[in-house]
Amino acid sequence: MTGALIYAIVSDPGVSQDRYDLWYDNEHLPSRFKVPGISSGLRYRSLDGKAFLGCYDLDSADVLKSKEYTALSDQASQEEHELMKHITASRRVYKCIYTLGKQASTPPKTLLAVEMTPYPTHEKEFHHWYETFHIPQMADVPGWTRSRRFELIAPNDPDICKFLTLHEFDREDALSVDKAGIVKWKNDVIEIVAHRARTVWVLYQSPITPSGQHIVNHDGIQFNVKIDGNQDGPVIAFCNPLGTNLSVWDKVVAALAPQYRIIRHDQRGHGKTSQPTKPTTFTELADDLVAILDSFEIHKLHALVGCSMGGNVTLHFALHHPSRVDKIIPVDCNPTSSPDARKTWDSRIALIQEKGPDALAENTVARWFTPEWRQNPANTTELEKIRSAFAHTAPNGFITNCRAIDNYDYVEPTKSLNVPCLLICGAQDPLLSAMKELEKAIPGGRLEVIDDCGHLPMIEKPDAFIDIVKGFL
Secondary structure: OOOOEEEEEEOOOOHHHHHHHHHHHHHHHHOOOOOOOOEEEEEEEEEEOOEEEEEEEEHHHHHHHHHHHHOOOHHOOHHHHHHHHHOEEEEEEEEEEEEEEEEOOOOOEEEEEEEEEEEEHHHHHHHHHHHHHHHHHHHOOEEEEEEEEEEEEEEEOOOOOOOOEEEEEEOOOHHHHHOOOOOOOOOHHHHOOOEEEEEEEEOOOOOOOOEEEEEEEEEOOOEEEEEEEEOOEEEEEEEEOOOHHHHHHHHHHHOOOOOOOEEOOOOOOOOOOOOOOOOOOHHHHHHHHHHHHHOOOOOOOEEEEEEHHHHHHHHHHHOOOOEOOOOEEEOOOOOOHHHHHHHHHHHHHHHHHHOOOHHHHHHHHHOOOOOOHHOOOHHHHHOOOOOOOOHHHHHHHHEEEEEEOOEEOOOHHHOOOOEEEEEEEEEOOOHHHHHHHHHHOOOEEEOEOOOOOOOOOHOOOOOHHHHHEEEHH
């Protein structure tokens, strides 16, 4: 059975809680999510509030030997080096040996951790009892979603129990609802256990976490999701360009928030979303959005807006899930791939594999924005924000998503599109001619061109972009 776990208990942060949370949420966890094979990372607090637990799911223990993981210590900031002098932590690595149930779309609210070491002569009997009797009993407890068993890999410490079981529940009072005595312990089982410990953990979200930030699990990936605006308003979703994160829509969201409920997410391998382990397709990117909407019981969008790669996701979503969206707004996207484009992406991927996305950052922002906008000192902060997001995208996240752009054609399929569609493109974006072809293909499609604007109109010409979007909505 594949799968492994990092189980890290912090008994004393050694610094103020705010400082520790700031480092953990904005440096520690995002850096781990740049490592391929780390599929999820959750944080818990003990019931007495005196200890914290970090749980990281790995595809296998081999992830810890990967160049991306071993490089983390070299990439650590001065703040991390300073914090590590004060933090008291116990870090363990386990391999998964048994699972019952499936990972829920949302993180468990309660985690029951049970550690045991059976006497060697009774280990077979111990496993049989656990998997045949005990865990099926736990599965009957209201709120139960999954139980997993692990065997210790490291450290080689006799004071740490050999086996760990994690029981996951989607309710905070899960361990007080067993009034009927569903779970029954056998005394003879307790007698064959040399050491045992039991800890209850509750999901922890630090006070500095931005309002409306959520976690959604889907297809082995932990997605960072942000919900803003009028919670009773029509729902609009946004899909991001390659090499960016959900913050690229901040100005648009601020303008629409009073009237609309707005949902955004960092796509696979970007921002605070974990890494895919294989090349991505537009089908998967659209299905990611479906899973996120399902998690929040959003059955239909008022509108879906996507830019660049996100524009193609928007088209794919409307073609394959037309009953789930009223209207779409693809922005500055190329509706077809070509052999020449594939060669360009191959060369970019080769450069990223050698030097990382930072090697492409300057040329990319030069292509994305007009010279006049880039050279205006008033735009320096915004430009650096976009450049930094691109440069800090995980190489694996960039490359796997690039592969979605290898071979596709939305011109022919959109000739039968039956969802109202508004196209938007910057006048100085080289994709303008392709967007005009897409306009001709889409029944009733209409293209709005924004003057003196490049590839990201929501950044370069936000007021004009917002006015056009509002008019269509």
